[in-house]
Amino acid sequence: MIKRISWNLLITRYPAFFSTILLIVVLIVNAIVQPNIFKLDTLNGNMRIFLPLILLAVGQTFVMICGGIDISVGGIVSIINTILATQVGLNGSIEQMWKFVLISLLAGMLAGAINGFFIAILRLQPIITTYATGFIYAGFALFLLPNPGGGIPRVAADIYRTTTPLGLPLAFFVIIVVLLIWWYLRSTRYGRFLYAVGGNKESAYQSAVPVTWVILSTYVISGLMAAFAGIAITLLSGSGNAEIGNTMTLSSITAVVIGGTAFSGGIGGVAGPILGSITLGLIQNVISFAQINTWWETLVKALIIVVALAAPGVINLFGRRK
Amino acid sequence: MNVSLSARNIVKHYGGVVALSDGNLDVKSGEVLALIGANGSGKSTLSKVINGVVVLDGGQLLLNEKIVHFSSPQAAKDLGISIVFQELSLIPQMTVAENIWLAREPIITAGVIDKKLVDMKTMELISLFDGTYHTDLRPNTPVSDLPPDERQIVEILKAISFDPEVLILDEATASLDSRQVRRLFELVKQWKEAGKAIIFVSHRMEEIFQIGDRYTVLRNGKTVGSGDIQDINENDLVKLMIAEDSLLTFIRKEKNDRENQQPIFLEINHLRANNLKEISFNVKRGELLGIGGLQGQGQRDLLLSIFGDIPFKGDIKLNGEMVKFRHPRQAMKKGVALVPGDRAKEGLLYIRSILENLILPSWKKYGFPLNIKKSITDAEQIARNLKLIMAGLQEPVSSLSGGNAQKVVIGKWLLQSPQLLLLDDPTKGVDVGTKGEFYTLLSNLCDEGKTILFYSSDDEELLGLCDRIIVLHDGKLHIELSGDNLNKESLIRASLGGTHIGGV
Secondary structure (H helix, E strand, O other), X not given: OHHHHHXXXXXXXXXXXXXXXXXXXXXXXXXXXXXXXXOHHHHHHHHHHHHXXXXXXXXXXXXXXXXXXXXXXXXXXXXXXXXXHHHOOOOOOHHHHHHHHHHHHHHHHHHHHHHHHHHHHOOOOHHHHHHHXXXXXXXXXXXXXXXXXXXXXXXXXXXXXXXXXXXXXXXXXXXXXXXXXXXXXXXXXXXXXXXXXXXXXXXXXXXXXXXHHHHHHHHHHHHHHHHHHHHHHHHHHOOEOOOOOOOHHHHXXXXXXXXXXXXXXXXXXXXXXXXXXXXXXXXXXXXXXXXXXXXXXXXXXXXXXXXXXXXXXXXXXXXXXX | OOOEEXXXXXXXXXXXXXXXXXXXXXXXXXXXXXXXXXXOOOHHHHHHHHHOOOXXXXXXXXXXXXXXXXXXXXXXXXOOEEEEOXXXXXXXXXXXXXXXXXXXXXXXXXXXXXXXXXXXXXXXXXXXXXXXXXXXXXXXXXXXXXXXXXXXXXXXXXXXXXXXXXXXXEOOOOOOOHHHHHHHHHHHHHHHHOOOEEEEEOOOHHHHHHHOOEEEEXXXXXXEEEEEHHHOOHHHHHHHHHOOHHHXXXXXXXXXXXXXXXXXXEEEEEEEEOOEEEEEEEEEOOOEEEEEOOOOOOHHHHHHHHOOOOOOEEEEEEOOEEXXXXXXXXXXXXXXXXXXXXXXXXXXXXXXXXXXXXXXXXXXXXXXXXXXXXXXXXXXXXXXXXXXXXXXXXXXXXXXXXXXXXXXXXXXXXXXXXXXXXXXXXXXXXXXXXXXXXXXXXXXXXXXXXXXXXXXXXXXXXHHHOOEEEEEEOOEEEEEEEHHHOOHHHXXXXXXXXXXXXXX
């Protein structure tokens, strides 16, 4: 009994606890196989690669705190990537690029709003709805760009790849901005509403929380963050590929789960998933540096989800046996 | 502040079920209206209509003589109507302060919540119930860490934090102990004097007479009577509620006066567990032993230890045989059954049929492939014995009223023919008619030689039913009451920790 309470305390008060431990372990392993990891250049390169997933996981966190799940985010990332790669092109102007970045963000919010409409207003199951819309989005991306190709102007990609204000990677500043916005939101009513709806929809409704709008907003935010992730990954790769987002959905959910946000909703925060995304990126690093078959990567991710879900249960089990 | 609220001919359907067909009530500033009725009579629905949680299908709500429409709880709150829910409206993952001020948090600038002010105002509210808490209740305690009685208090604080003009207390005392109830009643009197109109929904007769100024009785969704409390007595009220004069003996079934000569069936020595300290007592075969005391003094842990659901130290002898159950399954094999208090959470599969719920622990008896016919016969037999009121065995348990759902929980264990029944506050939220049947059932079971350990938060029913009551206080067996000491005064004094019980 006592153990169960302290575990509850741990995960409700410090949702990033588990991800911090995991991150430290993975960092140590990584430092062994890749000794130059703490050099600024490597750090810059790594953060640049991790950023798309970080942004995606942050959006997913909003949805999951509210008790939902969004498995269409990979499809949205692919759409954004193909929009930019086909509409701007390798020889496009930088103005053209900015214009389509803006359009991408709107497209992401629209895709999220479609999810939100079905889930919040028509009250369909989140997992089924976003599974279906995810296929539609992925299909739309393939329609825009059937074969990998296209691209964005080199100048635009270089901004993302080489800008290092104060000598630190650009991604670092993006993360700080995201965290600041999150900390602000969390201390507003909207933040309370997120947790209230995720904790218990009925109770929240009875306490005059606008439940429908809160749920709808989380999917719009998730769509918006997926668009940011799509832009970041396009800047990173410089080219278009309609299947680029496919594997990112599972990763985003893994990152959120590692970050201490419960599948059941009502618990969690944004800091945990950011650490979780970095952890996943480092695991990928380890796998490529240690020359392990990439097949292991998916296995490791899946195992992390299982372990993260099972950990509280296992701890309770030992508490009971005592 | 001068306010009046009236409901006129309220109608509410849930699908094909009519919850309210003609609900009426009037309440005004400075009075407490007791809203009374058996389970399923529509009290909760009427409260919810008044509070805007459910939208009415017909009739009118009048606030200060003007017709009002509530399309949401927010609309009702804006007009000064607040409710304490029977099913709590708290969010367990959030803290006490966050729950109380949800959706009304004071803002500093740019939408940022003024946490200091929230904490301060929460402390003020918490202090209303000072001295009745078992835990160190703070504004930032997560609600999931609180025992049920304190969650109920937080729910009350949340409702009063609106400073409403009309306050509805829907079964708010059901999970409070007597000290907390007394404090609540003091507060209700203050609120009444401050001009609030209060609607008090309860099953407990003594509370209604203690706090109510006027009454309104609902039966099967209709208002069947109302008037001043001082013009009516308990019997007449009950008559109004149940409509049948034959059910008048609702609280007391004649006690078994003959000396119990049976051998000792359950012997407990030096039982220790998380909230229990050195408990020892014996129960004879066929005896109905009551467990009393304030809420949360370890009664539940005592039952759970015997049932093997929580770890414990000490000796338990069942029928002369030393047992140590590590899992409820082992306890069931030896003929021990536990009827949990929270039937929604622990006792029933609400969306499955009554038949399935009744047979669930006993499927083994029906072989492979299952002998469905025999299971139906057995279930019908049990349903008849329990006087279960239902549309059919195939209907889901969710279609039953609270009292009948509780009968299913007991029925499912009776099919196992247990020798020792552990009852964890089984009549909480059950209407008087069903309670009466329930008491008869318990007495019959004892006559059949079954042993019953009966924990109840209702002092009246403990005194009315049991030959002996052990009172727990702070995890210890405080005192045992029997014979001449078996009266209300001793029980309450013992519950509060007093030791000077006449003659002992």
